Every structure is written in structure tokens, then in C-alpha cells.
Amino acid sequence: MVNFMVQVDLKFRDKLAAMIGGEMHNLCYQCGACVGDCPAARYSDDFNPRLIMLKALLGLEDTLLCENSIIWNCTNCFTCYERCPQNVRPIEIIIALKNMLQKRGLNPQNVADILKNVETTGRTVLVNETVIKRRQELGLPPLQDMPVDEIAKLMRASEGDTDE
């Protein structure tokens, strides 16, 4: 449980607010509308979007931005986005927090794997012989090589781009 005697870390909240989609966390009034229909909350004892928002409001950076962070239990279903009466869009706050995890090198391996696939091939799914053969059998056009040079250019952060 959250200790209510903590001092609010406003510096963390400023950082979160500067992330794309992170600014709305300030409007959360802890009503819990995000919890009722959250499938991850329904199927687990420890995932609760309202508590994640509370931790963000209190600025409990270390409990949110750590290895194996609880935020990775989010199913990305957008139900909380639908329910929130304050337009906080908890899923967007969670995505902003994942972006912060990435900058600290704390995101799970899956993220690195997908980034590598897209960076090197332009695709998340790697092409194999079976698929090439099936496409031929089906009379589909062959898969083209993707413009990975353009992807590399777009993936490069530049000054003024970063939120933090």
C-alpha cells in the first residue's frame, strides 16, 4: 500500500507532464472509474490503475520506474481511456511512464527485440521461407525490402525532440 505521509515529488510530476500524453495525470481525482472494467485489475491482485495514478500524483518515481514495473501488466485495452471522467486517459500515462522506463534502460527485452526488428527490417515479424513460398502459392506480390534507411533517420532523436 501507499504510505500517505510521503512528500510529493513535484519534480517527477513535471517530468511526467512533459511527456507526450503525460500532462493529464494532474487532473486525476482518484475516483476509481478506471478500475471497474479494467481487465488487468480483474485478473490480478496487484494491478490497479487508480493506484498507479496515485503513485504518479505522489511522485513515487522509484515504485513506478523500476525493473519489472507493474505498469507492464496493462493490457492496452483502452477501457480506462473510455471511463475516465477527467480525460486523464490512464493508459496514456502508463505509455508515458514506459517511455521514461526506456530512457532509464529499464524496459523489458520485448521492447528491444521489436525495436531491433523494425530498425533492421522495417517489420516486427521476420520474413521466413515458408511465408515466401505461401505468398507465391497464393499468387501474392513478393514482399519488398523496406526503406530501413528512412526508419533509421526517423528513429534518431535530436535536440529539442526529447521530453525529459
Added chain:
Amino acid sequence: MSEKKKAAPFFGCMISAKYPHFEAAVRYTLPRLGFELVDLDGFTCCPDPIYFQASDKLTWLSIAARNIAIAEEAGLDLMTCCSGCTSSLAETNFLLKNDDELRERVNKRLERVGKKFKGTIRVRHIATVLRDDIGYEQVAKSVVKPLAGLKVAFHYGCHLLKPREIMNVDDPQHPTLLEELVKAIGAEPISHRQRILCCGKSCLNEDLPPRMMKDILESVENESPDCLCLICPTCFDQYDMGQIKMKKIFDRKFEIPVVYYFQLLALAQGADAKIVGLQWHKIKPREFMEKINAIAGV
């Protein structure tokens, strides 16, 4: 742009590089509905709405905006065939159309590749195109082999419907789109208790997704349909492969064939069963395959 009845198809990674028979089904069915698919060069991954977005939202938006800009240059709407691609491209389109500052930041990046997001096209999931541009009636008219007697349960998936302000497709709590599409091909839509529950694919916890999927599969099984129909290759992956996992994790055997809607539509339009590609699915009980072959006249 709907009066032109054409769009640029965006098949995405899962369909083009893992389930190409879904692409074949789309290419077979849409022209038979008087809808032209105009292939454009240069698309990349949408990119992935979960892991890629988790790394850096600005990069995610920029790569998605590059894909949208290609369609803008051709003056065509994008027609997505996967709910994940829809999520990435429709959200990007919505955010950049409505947020001037964000659009400027993304366009600054796009300058590096000589592209610009202008906000002149729409991104729409193919199921929406069927309803709004083609119409259920036209879909019904294209049927030469009605799937009479086939009981079809469906799974909507999250990203076709939510968030509603962006997707603008159907009521996320009480959707009817897939039911109507199933009716249009002469089959019987079968509802089930968990038809709008999330499949859990994007949750990284090892314990939650299998339990969510088990509940959905049990909910489907309770209604004894012939198959489970969906409109997203990622959902398909989750349920086709997933039933094998159910056996391993819970020692619970399910045998519910899973199909992409456009496979059924292709069959109803008289496609060769080989093109429809059910032979490449993991779950293909004999009884179901016999029914399908009888419809296809094999």
C-alpha cells in the same frame, strides 16, 4: 473520399509476413464488392502500438505519420486490415490532426525523409469500410455460396472500437458491426458472454493472459458455434496458437476453429478453399473442415 470507392490497403507485418492467406482473402473479396485496392510503395511497420510505442512515442508517431504521408501524397484513404495497425495509424492521424504543436514536432522529424503530415486522409479498418463504403446489402449481394447453417461466434478485440473518440466505429460496449457482417454472408451470428473482453495479448504478465483467454474460449465453447470469427491477425494468433497453450497450461482441450472474417467472405463469394488457407491453421477439427469443404464444393 468514400464516393470514389477505393483506398490504399495497409496489410501490416502480421498479415503480410505471417498470415498471407488473410491478404489473399482481402484481395479476393474487395474487388468483388466494387472496391478498388490501390497498392502504394514504401510502407513500413505501422509501427507496433505496444512495444514500439513503449520505447518512444515521438518516434512511434513519426514512423506512423510517414506511412500516412505516403497515402496523403496519393490522395487515398488508408484501409487497415489489422486492429493493431488501426490503433497506431488512426491514433497518429487523430493526434496530429488535432494537436498543432505535436504535428510540428513530428513534421520536423519527417523533414529528414522528405515527408510531411498534412492531415488530409482518413485511416479506417476494413470492417468499417465494408459497412460504410460498401454496405451490408452489397456484401450480401456478392455472395454466391451462402454460409447457411454456419454458426459464427465473434471476438471484437479492443483496438477496433476503443478509444471511441478516435475509432468512431461502433459502441464499444454494445457493438453490432461484426454480427451484421456475419449475417450478410448467410451465416448465423452467435453471441457469447465475453465477446468484448480483451484477449490479453498485450499484457506482459505471464499469468494473466492465459486466464483471460481461457475465460473467453469457455464463453465461446458454451454457445457451441462452428467457429470463432475475428478481424485482426493478432487476435487470430492469440486464439489459434493459444488453444494449444491452453492444453499445456491448464490441461484443458479446446477445439474452436478460428477464422479471419475475410476468409469466410471469400468462401461465400466462391473462392477456392486453397486460397482461403484454413489448412494452415493450427485448430482445424475434421467436422468443421468438412462443413467448409461442403460449402466450397470441394
